[in-house]
C-alpha cells in the first residue's frame with residue numbers, strides 16, 4: 713500500500729472569489745509537512761477543505777492517505793481519522809482543560825458520552841502536550857499560548873491518522889515553538905501524517921522534511937525543504953529579499969531576510985536551485 717498523502721482537486725469559492733484553486737500535492741505519509749505562504753494565500757482554506765467540511769456543499773476532490781480517500785468516508789469515520797487544530801479558539805471557555813481534551817474522544821465514543829472518555833487516553837494526551845498540571849483549570853483561565861497547547865492535546869486524544877494544524881505556533885515563545893514542532897515530529901514518527909500551516913520559514917526548514925508552498929490560492933511548489941526553500945522562491949512568493957544558507961549544524965536551509973532588492977551575493981553554501 714502506498715505510504716503517501718495525496719491531495720487533489722481541492723477548491724474553495726465564495727461568490728466570485730476563488731480562495732483555493734484546484735490544490736493538489738503528494739508528500740510522504742507519516743511526516744510533518746509544512747504549509748507555507750503569505751497572508752491570504754489560502755492555507756486555512758486548504759486545511760479546512762482537507763477535512764471535507766469547509767463549505768456548505770458536498771466535499772470535492774480527494775485526500776488519499778495510505779490508499780484510502782478520507783473524503784469518501786462517512787463523516788463520523790472521517791472524524792476518527794483526522795483532526796484539525798484551528799487558529800481561532802472555540803467557545804469552550806466554560807470547560808476545564810480535562811473536559812476540552814476529552815472532547816477529542818467524541819468521534820470514538822457512542823453518542824456524546826464525553827464523560828466516559830477513556831481517562832487513560834486523555835491523561836496521556838495531556839501529558840504529551842505538557843498540559844497535565846492544568847486539568848482542573850478552566851480553559852478561559854489560560855493564556856493564548858497555553859490554550860493552544862490544550863487544543864493540541866485534544867487533537868492528540870483523538871488519535872488521528874491525519875493531523876492538520878493551522879499556525880500551531882503563533883502564540884508561542886521560541887522554546888514552546890520548538891517543543892511543539894518537536895512533539896509533532898514525535899507524533900509523525902508513530903505513523904501519523906501531520907500538515908501544519910507555518911509562517912516561520914526557518915521553523916519549517918528546521919523541523920519539516922517536506923513543504924507545500926501556496927500563493928494566491930494555488931500550490932506553487934512542493935517537495936523537500938532543502939530543494940524548495942530557495943532565495944528565488946522566497947523572493948517570488950513573499951516579495952522580500954532572502955539569502956538561503958546551509959545551517960552549519962543541521963545542514964538544513966537557514967534563511968536571512970532583507971528588504972526586497974537588498975539581497976547580497978550568495979553566501980558560500982547557499983542554495984540557488986529553482987523550486988519544482
Ligand SMILES: Nc1ncnc2c1ncn2[C@@H]1O[C@H](COP(=O)(O)OP(=O)(O)OP(=O)(O)O)[C@@H](O)[C@H]1O
Pocket residue numbers: 726729731749750751752753754755756757758
Ligand atoms: N468567507 C470568505 N469570503 C470571502 N473571502 C474569504 C473568505 N474567507 C477567506 N477569504 C479570503 O480568502 C483568502 C484566503 O484566506 P485564508 O484564510 O485561507 O488564507 P491564509 O493563507 O490562511 O491566510 P493567513 O496567513 O492570513 O491566515 C484571503 O484573501 C481571504 O481574505
